[in-house]
Amino acid sequence: MASYSEMTAEQLAEQQAALLVRYNDYKSRELSLDITRGKPGADQLELSMSMLDALNSKSGYTDCNGVDCRNYGGVIGIPEARQLFASVFDVSMDEIIVGGNSSLNMMFDTISSAMGNGLLGGEPWAKQGRVKFLCPCPGYDRHFAICEYFDIEMIPIKNTPTGPDMDEVERLVQSDPLVKGIWCVPKYSNPTGITYSDETVMRFARLKPAAKDFRIFWDNSYFVHHLFGEDVKLLNLLKECEKYGNGNMVYMYFSTSKITFPGAGLAGMATSVENVKAITHRMGIQTIGPDKLNQLRHMKFIKDYDGLLAQMSRHAEIIRPKFLCVLETLEKELEGFDVATWTKPDGGYFISLDTMKGCAKRTYDLCLDAGVKLTKVGATFPYGKDPDDTNIRIAPTFPTLEELELAIEVLCVCVKLAAIEKLLEKAGK
């Protein structure tokens, strides 16, 4: 197949005509497809239904220390849950908090606490001027939304296949005391699917921030969410940081939202013992504590690290064909035309597609008109602004395989149509 950019205007117009036939055919079908949502499909949720039976009126209600999980008490989480995540992340149990149902909520709280009250005795961020966060992108829109809510200035950082551009990260973190944080999805990243290299993690650990209260927000959402073959190993940032006396610099977040039930899962944090103390002190004022019964329910269901991995391989069996379907369709439809590139993730929930420059919004609109809803273009960038207008996030998990295949076919036709329009426009036709 020939690259569009090497075609003459006439050849492009021919291609366009053929594509429009397909496009109008899709349109006439009155489709209603949605590939925006990074949420598990109903078949994945079925995998955890027996968890609802695991805690019942006969199953016992005490944690491993004999504490009655039905009553008040404790903010740090039940010991067996903390122990599980301590082994998963290879940190000490004292470095783990298991909380409520939302790691996003924990991130929001951390920032709210830093803004209003300050970290480890430091001045509240809100009193230090307009603070800044580094935002590797494309990234996760809900991270950016938190920054916007607190009026934290976002500085985009280019994401590379090994992680954020660490030269830029080092330069900014080490020179500007108003740079207080960086958002990272270090494993099977949202949306590119890449995992940070050891070198990247080590450079994070060795940072010498200009701000004493600089923090790495390490959103490890996809820590066991691999899809193909071997798990991609992510270096242990907390341990690396501790080597350089930087243990307080990292907040790692995780959840079981995409392991058990989104919304009815467990969320947690791993961080230094000093940070854990400060956070649980605040939690002691903020809340009566997490839902210990749901923690117990999870432990009765997941049991241990092996149980966790077994559950994840069941998820992978369901999701894998969906990722393969997207990748095969993209390849079949787009390979060789030189109109788009896309990621081939080993895990996580997304495939990231880059159209030709300036074509993402047009692709989005064309898809929408044909009944296919894409994640809003720009959502993966701070302030919703994709400077090159190229990035489209594909979420393969929620639709059925049939819906997904059709949606991606439509998407591909639209990507090509948008590219042809752009090329014809450039050629002045």
Next chain:
Amino acid sequence: MASYSEMTAEQLAEQQAALLVRYNDYKSRELSLDITRGKPGADQLELSMSMLDALNSKSGYTDCNGVDCRNYGGVIGIPEARQLFASVFDVSMDEIIVGGNSSLNMMFDTISSAMGNGLLGGEPWAKQGRVKFLCPCPGYDRHFAICEYFDIEMIPIKNTPTGPDMDEVERLVQSDPLVKGIWCVPKYSNPTGITYSDETVMRFARLKPAAKDFRIFWDNSYFVHHLFGEDVKLLNLLKECEKYGNGNMVYMYFSTSKITFPGAGLAGMATSVENVKAITHRMGIQTIGPDKLNQLRHMKFIKDYDGLLAQMSRHAEIIRPKFLCVLETLEKELEGFDVATWTKPDGGYFISLDTMKGCAKRTYDLCLDAGVKLTKVGATFPYGKDPDDTNIRIAPTFPTLEELELAIEVLCVCVKLAAIEKLLEKAGK
């Protein structure tokens, strides 16, 4: 029985000698009793065990609108739970949010939001100077702890049998724009057990605050928690406020912590539609939403308002004998000596005891030495300071009846010993 204050020093010394015999006898028994904790006893928790079975792998997982409660989506709570609380509180469903497991967490969040971000477009409290809260007392220590955490100045307000001293409340709220809030436990109050009179509620509703962003924090923890005979009716503050265009002035909080499971219950808010919109907007950034499965579990168990009341009368049957035991023991041991007064609540979780002035701390210490742990004296006042050193909060629910009776006997002996010491000291002996 004669009042201690009318006794001669010699008579007091005689009484003291007899009490010391009893006191030393208690001491020799090496007791370990605790009446500090306003938490349900294990027998009360048994009442909700079948809730754990109500949601299971066969019971269905959709809300009344067919939404899959296992997946992401929605921050405002499932419709049937919102509808239940709308009928309980006689407000519209649009005025109800059903959230996570902790109403304390919702209160903390409201204040955190007001401090850092401002309410309904107003300037953040933190930027307006050192803001102030009115704190009717004796009151709930965890309310005061939130104020202390945010460095909000607390102004104590005297609690009367009909609610806070409303002359003071009106004077301060209507003159000082830095007065931003007031903490109220309007029904079966913590710790006095009183319920605000209609007149008090109406005076709240008619307030003309100097601050546009003044709010009433109406912690309706004990809304169906009556113990004896008829429910004491609390006037509907939200409706009353709306009559005077003051709907945005009230945040009402509630939870099922003491209906189902503390920590694994549901918490919620009732407030104006405009406030609900602002809060759910924030929640949309803050969290992936509440645990909808636990909301569904609750609805399958509680079903409706009648189900709620039936559950509460089962609780009352367990708790009532404990309250009666405390009241009878107090009467038997203290009546006529003129050394203490106490409340006789119709509901809630506490009995409030006032010793002679300057005797509460000494009573606490004497109890502690005899193996009976009381709520820390001062805990029911801002900054932990009871100006008269008189208030002791008794929490009858957690111990067994036998433990409770013994603990109150010890308490009474200590109240009398402390009073005699004080009287002898005054008499210069």
